[in-house]
Amino acid sequence: MNLKFIYFTFSLLLFALIWSSSSGGRATAANQGNTGAPCDDSRVCGSCHSSGNYGTVTMDFQVTDPASGAPISTYLPGMTYTVSLTVIPEQGTPAGYGCQFTAVLPDNSQAGTFQNPASNTQIGNANTTCGTRDYVEHNDTSPSPTFTAEWVAPPSGLGDVTFYYVGNCVNGFQGTSGDNGTVSFNAVFPEAPPCPSDLPLTGIIDGTYQAGINITATDATVVSGTDVVLDAGESIDIHPESTIELGATFEAKIGGCLTAPAVENSENEK
Numbered sequence: 545m546n547l548k549f550i551y552f553t554f555s556l557l558l559f560a561l562i563w564s565s566s567s568g569g570r571a572t573a574a575n576q577g578n579t580g581a582p583c584d585d586s587r588v589c590g591s592c593h594s595s596g597n598y599g600t601v602t603m604d605f606q607v608t609d610p611a612s613g614a615p616i617s618t619y620l621p622g623m624t625y626t627v628s629l630t631v632i633p634e635q636g637t638p639a640g641y642g643c644q645f646t647a648v649l650p651d652n653s654q655a656g657t658f659q660n661p662a663s664n665t666q667i668g669n670a671n672t673t674c675g676t677r678d679y680v681e682h683n684d685t686s687p688s689p690t691f692t693a694e695w696v697a698p699p700s701g702l703g704d705v706t707f708y709y710v711g712n713c714v715n716g717f718q719g720t721s722g723d724n725g726t727v728s729f730n731a732v733f734p735e736a737p738p739c740p741s742d743l744p745l746t747g748i749i750d751g752t753y754q755a756g757i758n759i760t761a762t763d764a765t766v767v768s769g770t771d772v773v774l775d776a777g778e779s780i781d782i783h784p785e786s787t788i789e790l791g792a793t794f795e796a797k798i799g800g801c802l803t804a805p806a807v808e809n810s811e812n813e814k
Contacts, residue, residue, distance in 0.1 A: 571644065571668025571679035579644050580728025581708035582652040583674035596724035598713040599634025605645070605709055605731055607695065618736035620801065621700040627658075627680070631689040631711035633724065639716030640685035644668075645709035646677055647695065654678060655705040661693040685714060705733045739801035743776075756800050766792040776800050 571577060577584040606615050610626045619625065631641045647655040652674040658667045666683040669676060680693045689711075698705065708730045714723040743755035746763045750770040753759060759776040762783045766772045768791035774780050777800030788794050 571670040571681055577670045577672055577679055579646050579708035579710050581646055581648055583672035598636045598638055598724040601711055601713050601724050601726045602632045603711045604630040619697040619733045620736050621697055623697050625695050627695045628692045629709055633713045638713035640687055640714050641689040642682040642712035643691045644679050644681040645707055646679045647705050647707050650703045656698040657696045659694045664688055665691045665693055707731045754801050761786045766794050768792050
């Protein structure tokens with residue numbers, strides 16, 4: 545048999561094996577991060593997956609409080625959150641979807657830990673020049689565009705956490721041609737400021753007030769046209785001399801600093 549033909553056939557089989565294995569996740573199958581995070585060597589899905597008919601692929605990325613379902617803008621150390629990524633084609637109907645995301649600290653080491661991935665999702669591991677890092681990714685070509693996992697935030701004092709994430713719309717042919725992948729996106733979450741155990745309130749109050757144990761309102765006034773939320777861990781004491789004017793919005797609840805404030809987070813594209 546012609547040796548050139550054997551070599552050519554072997555090359556095709558090797559190429560098919562490599563790219564079909566990527567359908568099971570790049571970190572799991574190839575020990576690589578493709579999120580564009582530091583030490584991923586600028587690799588992203590869109591570097592290879594291109595020329596498809598799905599247009600510009602975007603993503604909806606959220607980190608939410610599992611108790612309330614509200615998106616967070618800051619994280620509380622040691623708390624468990626739900627991370628969700630949805631891949632959105634501009635046009636057409638892909639045969640399937642893929643994704644990868646990770647979380648890093650300012651020193652580019654892994655931030656926190658991932659756990660409990662959804663049925664179409666897995667936690668892969670890759671050795672980068674910044675050290676070993678976990679990546680959440682598809683475990684096969686997924687018919688669903690949404691991927692979720694839990695994230696346990698790192699201990700206090702380690703700084704901002706940056707999530708890097710990418711997505712892919714594929715045609716199901718187990719190659720890279722005819723697909724559309726994204727560039728790298730990132731979302732930054734600072735550590736939430738520490739909250740006092742007890743918080744006394746006096747004078748005119750407006751906004752949200754949180755305490756780990758107790759909030760006491762003495763001679764406090766909620767004036768018309770303002771919104772006040774008192775959120776304590778165990779108790780709220782409102783003394784009789786405090787007043788709430790007509791036209792004001794007032795809410796008192798127990799929860800305190802168990803959850804971070806829910807504010808829309810900004811996203812950055814690279």
